[in-house]
Amino acid sequence: MRYQGKISHWNDSKGYGFVTSIDGGDRVFVHINEIKNRTRRPIDGDLITYEIIAVENDKKKAININFMGKPPKKRVHDNEQRSIFGTMISFSVLIIIGYFAYTWYESSKHRMELSRMPAEATMPVEMKVPVQKNMPVVTNVPVVTNVPVEAKINNKISVKTNLKFTCDGRIHCSQMHSCEEAQFFINNCPGTKMDGDNDGKACEDRCGH
Numbered sequence: 001m002r003y004q005g006k007i008s009h010w011n012d013s014k015g016y017g018f019v020t021s022i023d024g025g026d027r028v029f030v031h032i033n034e035i036k037n038r039t040r041r042p043i044d045g046d047l048i049t050y051e052i053i054a055v056e057n058d059k060k061k062a063i064n065i066n067f068m069g070k071p072p073k074k075r076v077h078d079n080e081q082r083s084i085f086g087t088m089i090s091f092s093v094l095i096i097i098g099y100f101a102y103t104w105y106e107s108s109k110h111r112m113e114l115s116r117m118p119a120e121a122t123m124p125v126e127m128k129v130p131v132q133k134n135m136p137v138v139t140n141v142p143v144v145t146n147v148p149v150e151a152k153i154n155n156k157i158s159v160k161t162n163l164k165f166t167c168d169g170r171i172h173c174s175q176m177h178s179c180e181e182a183q184f185f186i187n188n189c190p191g192t193k194m195d196g197d198n199d200g201k202a203c204e205d206r207c208g209h
Contacts, residue, residue: 004068007046019048019062028052028060035065046071179207 003021007030010017015032030050035042042048047068055061165181167189176182176194182202186192194202201207 002049002051002064004047004049005062007042007048008044010042010044010046012041012043017042017044019050022047026060028062029055030062030065034061034063035067037066040071042067043071173203173206176203179203182207 003023005019005021005028007017007019008027010030017030018027019030020027028050030042030048032038032042034050035048048062048065049068050062050065052060053063165184165188167185170176170185171189171192171194173182173194176185179202182194186195186200186202192202195204197204
């Protein structure tokens with residue numbers, strides 16, 4: 001007589017489990033070697049047809065086993081779910097650690113390259129000044145201000161003048177705006193005609209020397 005039942009408590013590593021008839025009754029021992037035309041290994045929930053024989057100690061065993069229909073979807077147990085979740089967490093942690101390690105390595109490499117470069121190469125662009133070879137070095141450049149200075153006249157008298165006046169081609173007293181300007185012209189500008197007696201005093205008739 002053939003029965004229909006469902007496999008339970010299957011131990012795949014040892015190749016055996018139990019089957020319970022869909023009509024009810026006691027569990028019957030099932031061994032993988034009793035499955036006919038086996039194209040896959042059984043799992044819990046498989047529906048099978050089988051026959052029963054008695055074995056020693058009044059126990060029963062299923063024989064001539066055939067699968068019925070498609071195999072059931074394998075249930076993912078809690079332990080397997082926890083294992084998958086743990087694997088995902090570990091993988092994420094490894095990615096984060098790898099990212100920070102790579103960032104630290106690149107930063108250290110950049111600092112090392114900068115430390116090996118000459119100071120001129122690390123200077124900002126706006127601070128770099130091109131230097132030409134054989135360029136003369138100019139030092140002690142005088143600074144021109146409007147502060148009055150003394151000028152020697154005919155190696156005799158020191159007269160205070162002011163650098164605010166410039167030689168512009170004027171030579172006559174009538175062209176001067178002040179006695180100070182006239183005195184500047186005869187002291188510093190060539191070709192002036194403002195000192196008739198050559199005594200070093202400009203425009204004496206106007207300035208009252």
